[in-house]
Amino acid sequence: MVPPVEGGDAALLPEFPRGPLDAYRARASFSWKELALFTEGEDMLRFKKTIFSALEKDPLFARSPGADLSLEKYRELNFLRCKRIFEYDFLSVEDMFKSPLKVPALIQCLGMYDSSLAVKYLLHSLVFGSAVYSSGSERHLTYIPKIFSMEAYLCHTRTEMFANYNQPFSLVQEFIIHSPDFEAAKFWVGNMGKTATHAVVFAKLHVPGDQCHGLHPFIVQIRDPKTLLPMPGVMVGDMGKKLGQNGLDNGFAMFHKVRVPRQSLLNRMGDVTPEGTYVSPFKDVRQRFGVSLGGLSSGRVSILSLAVVNLKLAMAIALRFSATRRQFGPTEEEEIAVLEYPMQQCRLLPYLAAAYALDHFSKSLFLDLVEFQRGLASGDRSARQAELGREIHALASASKPLASWTAQQGIQECREACGGHGYLAMNRLGVLRDDNDPNCTYEGDNNVLLQQTSNYLLGLLAPRVQDGACFRSPLKSVDFLDAYPSILDQKFEVSSVADCLDSAVALAAYKWLVCYLLRETYQKLNQEKRSGSSDFEARNNCQVSHGRPLALAFLELTVVQRFHEHVHQPCVPPSLRAVLGRLSALYALWSLSRHAALLYRGGYFSGEQAGEVLENAVLALCSQVKRCSLPLVRLIAPPDFVLDSPIGRATGELYKNLWGAVLQESKVLERASWWPEFSVNKPVIGSLKSKL
Amino acid sequence: MVPPVEGGDAALLPEFPRGPLDAYRARASFSWKELALFTEGEDMLRFKKTIFSALEKDPLFARSPGADLSLEKYRELNFLRCKRIFEYDFLSVEDMFKSPLKVPALIQCLGMYDSSLAVKYLLHSLVFGSAVYSSGSERHLTYIPKIFSMEAYLCHTRTEMFANYNQPFSLVQEFIIHSPDFEAAKFWVGNMGKTATHAVVFAKLHVPGDQCHGLHPFIVQIRDPKTLLPMPGVMVGDMGKKLGQNGLDNGFAMFHKVRVPRQSLLNRMGDVTPEGTYVSPFKDVRQRFGVSLGGLSSGRVSILSLAVVNLKLAMAIALRFSATRRQFGPTEEEEIAVLEYPMQQCRLLPYLAAAYALDHFSKSLFLDLVEFQRGLASGDRSARQAELGREIHALASASKPLASWTAQQGIQECREACGGHGYLAMNRLGVLRDDNDPNCTYEGDNNVLLQQTSNYLLGLLAPRVQDGACFRSPLKSVDFLDAYPSILDQKFEVSSVADCLDSAVALAAYKWLVCYLLRETYQKLNQEKRSGSSDFEARNNCQVSHGRPLALAFLELTVVQRFHEHVHQPCVPPSLRAVLGRLSALYALWSLSRHAALLYRGGYFSGEQAGEVLENAVLALCSQVKRCSLPLVRLIAPPDFVLDSPIGRATGELYKNLWGAVLQESKVLERASWWPEFSVNKPVIGSLKSKL
CATH class of the missing domain: 2.40.110.10 (Butyryl-CoA Dehydrogenase, subunit A, domain 2)
Known part of the structure; x- marks a missing residue:
């Protein structure tokens, strides 16, 4: 049990501001404070609060709504802010070793303020630092203090x-x-x-x-x-x-x-x-390669965590908007919040669940990476260390695509779900989308990276088929594959929506799906080779229809598995089990539902009912999660100053906030500076026609 | 047969500039000039050329690569440009009546130059003009000349x-x-x-x-x-x-x-x-409503056409880039163009086919709208006129969502497929995405609009079920539904990829799908009502899983049907039949493949083979269309000046164009103006820690 929050923690977990969102908040079946303490822990909550408060108090970080910043000015500002972060020294090297999760937490806090700041800081200190640390030796350590003093x-x-x-x-x-x-x-x-x-x-x-x-x-x-x-x-x-x-x-x-x-x-x-x-x-080229692959992963794991940040921010904005924006209703007089429409729920809530599931995954993968880097630093040249490098590489290579695409699609859905107001620059959804977009590209194009993951899995199947080797990996992400022949005999047996509302249903289906895709990919690859294709051609010809969905399904399974285990731990407070279970089930089933065609094609699904049950389960979970959505947003949303979106403010006073922000912009009610262009020199229709 | 182009037309259809793309262009099985004449006609080609040439020669339209335009300045420029368009008077009112398709062509040409210009011009002249024309009377016509003289x-x-x-x-x-x-x-x-x-x-x-x-x-x-x-x-x-x-x-x-x-x-x-x-x-409220619905459609039809423009531009950029950008290859030495990868083909070529199919649809729907507006102007108060208004409303309400989403997804795919270069502002993919985005929102949120279309179809099924009424509509888009009981008995019978390479296969499947979804939606709606839901609730509860896919599938079917008929007309020159047939089949099957889960669920598909055949047919068509892709791009790409993307230039000299453009930007090699910030006032680590 998590101890109740003491009186002194009111500042750490302040109450919501009162406002139009109260009614929604009152409907939740759990205490968001308890969830915050369970998910983050007091020390982490305090750490994040320290960072956000420092930025809010510092004029260098003041927001400038509606300002048309020039490129040069924005780069200068970002440089100065990056420098200021070193002066704050939020995270000492000792803390970093003691609480490694504070590293992504710091990056996430900066990313919530501004992606450019997070990436600039990350590239300068951590990526470079870790390159020196993991690729260099004693003689290069002199660079480390130089980095921090710039x-x-x-x-x-x-x-x-x-x-x-x-x-x-x-x-x-x-x-x-x-x-x-x-x-x-x-x-x-x-x-x-x-x-x-x-x-x-x-x-x-x-x-x-x-x-x-x-x-x-x-x-x-x-x-x-x-x-x-x-x-x-x-x-x-x-x-x-x-x-x-x-x-x-x-x-x-x-x-x-x-x-x-x-x-x-x-x-x-x-x-x-x-x-x-x-x-x-x-001496062993394979080992050296495994170790160097692990080194590639740190950038991808950081991007995973930045993509999650972008998704969280967008969800906070769109869900608060949806709970306050009213449109149409059962009668002419009664307008209802757009969040009450099943359409709006199904557009947004699966992404809220995704934000939770991927956030958990990004932390757990970061801890795996820490284990690997510690082995590297201590000179571990064991086969296990090399295997760990390969496994982390396979997971990181697919998790960057999954997270960056989920964020990209989720942010776009939020933009559209907020209608015109989502298209207003000040509401920040555009910035989030644009800042998230390169996550799909840098450190390896998403589609190219997925091939790394499918190759990893194919590389494990070959020795199994040829020599009966076991599927075993240090993090156990592939161990289930050992039972692939019997898994492939399974069928979807759930016949009621009520029995489907659990991530265990999705886990079983995902295991079948990964086994099916792995077998199909392997067969297709061999068939290509037998028909004379080179290894290069064969792999390229298999990737679209086989390798790509294999890599994505494998990673989704791993995310679902880890989140499922997390929310079903015995230490989960009883009052939180329902909401966490629903989040886990919603992410898992929604994600699975996008593979419904393959489930049918391979025979795991049959008959009309299977697809219907899955679809209805997702709809039912959306409606259940809706009731808890505002407190769930409270946990992932930073303070208003950091979120920086008039339609996403915690008070929920939508029109007040929006009008206030619109009218505060410069020149909003002024006539255009070029007004004389309007009244003089009226166009003479066709006066330039002779020039055509 | 289209007559061969005379000598004087070399200027109308100039040869490609020679360059690295020659090899690709030489592979095409047809003459792009013949396709241009067949698709557009000489008069239209000349009209577009006139517009593009005028813009290119006029300094007011000069491009300013890399300029950081302020909001105020951009709005002034756009206003002045809009005024200048009136001075050119590209399209007189007489021409407009004689060749109505020049209206969307003009808007498309302006949209290719800049969406803001097209929309500003459109809103001012056409939307307003048509409001006055269709909603006003004699006494309001005095506004028309005032519009044109501003x-x-x-x-x-x-x-x-x-x-x-x-x-x-x-x-x-x-x-x-x-x-x-x-x-x-x-x-x-x-x-x-x-x-x-x-x-x-x-x-x-x-x-x-x-x-x-x-x-x-x-x-x-x-x-x-x-x-x-x-x-x-x-x-x-x-x-x-x-x-x-x-x-x-x-x-x-x-x-x-x-x-x-x-x-x-x-x-x-x-x-x-x-x-x-x-x-x-x-007198009849239903008739009045039908007529006023038709009036709502003109905005949606214009947006359809602007979305198609954005998709065309993005395809031109991404495909030229993909044909010139080389990466990896079968050996260390030999790098191949990224367009040679099946992955790249499958990411891009279905959208090229979509651009062609939707372009044709947007023209044909525009002509339907012209027919409707002529009826309106001539005071036609017949039941047919009102039914026409309702049918056009149903088509326009779903075509705006389909086209704007297809463009949105296609542009994003292009952005990612061009890697980092797609993320560079000067290459224009970002602008296209951002300018296309509001097409999903204005004139009605896409998801809300789709409900108009599903309601239209449900409104036709009810009298059929209750009174045995026929499905009949002025444009015949719903007539096939008359045979729905027998259509629902059909199954997918194609067993080889070779038999699947035709849009007729997709047409049959789509007809089944629309019948299936219509029946399911109707049953679900009645079930909801029987269980006590109000009409409002019942419709909302059906929309996500039933009404929405119904509306989209119906519109996709209509697009596929019209393009299929277009490319199978007897007047299609024999040398063009293969390429047009492939485009039609690719769009139809790719689009259909996204409904594979429903095809299985409802029993139209069964067994592993059905899904495999469909998937492999799409892959095969991608590879076939790839061979023609550069000449197909030639038809939809405006001149380089209008396309305005260094990586998308017709010469295909990728690195030369890109380096030229990068180095031309201001201050590219200069140190930052704020360099002294760097060397003085080095941060003192933790100097602000006491402030936390």
Whole structure:
């Protein structure tokens, strides 16, 4: 049991402001405070509150509603805010090790304020920090304090450049970094556009008298920190305006024979001796690969968590709007809140459940990653560590697509569900959509990444089929596959909606679905190969109809499984079991329902009833979750200042808030500055016709 | 047979610029010129070329890549451009009557240049013009020339205001327009924010000693055209920044007892005599309703056409990019164009087919609307005219959702398929997405509109079930339903992919699907009512799972049917039959495949093979259409100046175009203006910790 909140915690979990939303809030069957303490814990709630309060009190973070910020100004502001975050030092290195979940929590809090800030901070400190930490060695640790004091401002790039030994290497002990042509220039590097002084550059490593050793990371200075002018041989510039995240300066760089000292090589995976000989501590290529895959995961896990933030914010805005906006009704006189319409419920509430399920998953996957990185730091070269790297890679590669797409679709649904008001820039749904969008692309295009996950699963099936090997992985995400022949014999047996309102129903169906897709993909792949396709062609031809749905279904199953276990733990307070169970069931069944055609096709579903039961269960759960939706939003919504959306304010005074915000914008009631254009020089119809 | 293009037409249909796309273009099995002449006709091609050339030559329309336009500046520019369009007078009133399709063609050309321009022009001239034309009478025609000379600049609003007779009416002959409170203010009216001088205001009409006669349209002056200052009693302002279409000024207005003369009432549907008596030429309320429904359709049909434009532009950009962007390949050395990946094909090519099918549908529905409006103008009060109004209303109400969502999803897919380059603002995919987005919302939220269509179909089934009435409609879109009992007995019989590559297969399946959904919806609705739900509740409870898919499936069927008939006409040149047939089959089957779960659930599909055949047919058609995709793009893409996307240029010189555009932006290689912030005042870690 979670202890009741003491009197002193009224400030930690303040009551709702009174207002039109009271009626909705009163309907909930549980105490949102209890849920907050169960989900987050007091220490975490306090940590988030500290961050939000600091931002709210600091004029540098003041919101400027309706301001038309120029690109240059926005980038400056974001840079200054990033710097200020270091001054606050919300999370010391000791705290980070003690409570690792505070790392994504900090990023999420910054992301709730502004994605650009979160990403800029993340790229500079954590991605770079973790690159140095996981790929470098003792000699590179000197960079860590420089990051935090911003003596070195960093970015991180993976590219087609070459790092050649500088002949005679043993004398000068330098590499030469060189981009052969424009097409090899690296676009899109975050922080590179205007601010980075150093870059982690991945380049193909060539050493004397030896073949290429593939991509290795180097630290290369690209700008003079005193002047921010580029270093000799470096052409570095800004990509210009993007669809979103414009506080972040993405850049491009070309290197013309830039010399860097031998020690610039981040040498954990492989090093070059002063004499120019390549050495690697990993004898087993497969192990080395597994370990380096794990390193790729940290960016993807961070993106997963940022996508969840965007979804949470959008849900908070759209659900508060829907509970206060009234339209039509059973009679001419009585208008009802749009949230009362089953259509509005089914558009929004599955995404609320998704926000909860994916949030839980993102935390649990982050903890898995921490375990992996600790192994890395302690020099663990066991097979288990390598397997853990592969499994996390497979999970992270599919979780970024799932979360970024869910957020993208959810935000779009929120935008539309708020009608015209969702299209008003000040209400923030557009910013959320635009800032979330690159989550689908960076750190690997979603569709390309899914192939990593399907390849992982196919790679496990082959030894099973050929040698009877077991399915076993460190995190047990694939262990169920061991029973695949018997799972494939199962059928959907639920015949009433009442029996379907549980995530266990979806879990069973998902297990069947993953086994089915895995078998189908494997067969299709072999059939392609038998008919003469190369491995490359065969995989490409299987991906659309087989590999992609396999990877997504596997990841959805893992998310559902982890959330199901979480909400069914014995430590869940009895009063919270119902609401958490419904969230888990809604996410699971809604998500499953999008695969209904495959369930029928493979024979797991048959007859009209199966599809109907599933559909009706989702509808019923939407209606049940609706009754708790406002308190559920209370947990995921940051304070109004951070949420920054007039239609999403906690008071629910929709028209007051909206009119207040509209009228506060500059020049709203003024006539256009160009009004004389209107009254003079009336167009003479067809006066330019002769010019056609 | 279409005659070959004469020598003089080289300018009308110029050859492609030579470049990396040549290889792709050479693979096509048909002449794109022949397709252009067949699809558009020479006169239309010439008309579009005239418009594009005029814009390209006129400095007012010069593109300003990378410019950070302020809201105020963008609105001024858009206003001036709109004015200039009148000066060009591309389409005289006579031409409009002779070739009605030039009306949507003009709007499409403007929309290809900039959505804000198309919408501003459309709202001012056509929507207002058609309101006056279809709702007003002789006495209102004086407004028409004022529109074109911009003496009156117009907007159009539907609202909760009241129009009360001014007692004693017979003396002053005035109405009083009044908004009771803030909540009754009308938000979002296009052109109202800064420019409108007159508004068509829908208000509830009250006349002396009589009850309310419902919404009627009035022309109300809201600003002084000389000064652009608001008229007494009118509070009018600008909504502020939106997610897109920021060249258009959306506004809000409140009226405080504003007096307007009796003649301001647009009196075709109903009038008030000088003595204050309400009179209507329509005796039958159902007929009057049918006619007024038809009037609602013109906005929706225009939006359909604008959504198609956005989809076309996005396809042009993404497909040219995909044909030139190379990534990975069968060997380390050989990189292949991303369009060669089945994944990329399946992401994009169904939307290319959709652009063609929906484009054809939008033209044909526009012609239906012209027929209806001609009836209206000639005073046709027949039952057929009213039925035509209802049918067009049902088609338009579902076609706006289908087209706007297809465009929204297609553009997002294009954005993602172009990776980071799709996220660069200059490549225009973001603008297209943002400008298309309101198409899902204005003139009725998509989900709400679909209920109009499902209600129309349910309204036809009831008399059939009860009295054995026939399904008959003026445009024959529902006539097939007459055979619904036998259609429902049909099954999917196609067992090979080769037999499935035809839109006829999809047509048969769609007919079954619509019959199935109609029956299910009807039964569900009756079941709801029997269990005690009110009509309002019953309809809401059926909409998500039944009414919505019914409306969409019915409209998809209509689109597929019309495009199928179009491409199978005897006049189609033999060399074009293959490519047009494939486009038709791809759109039809891809669209159908999203209903696969319902096809299984209702028993039309059974066994693994049905779903597999459908899926494999879509894949096969994608691969076939890929070979023709570049010439197909040539037809829908405007000139580079209008398309305005470096990655989408016709030359296909991807890196050259992109680098050129990036480097041309201002300050790209300059250090940030705020560089001293970087080197001075380094953050002192934790220096603000005491403030937390």
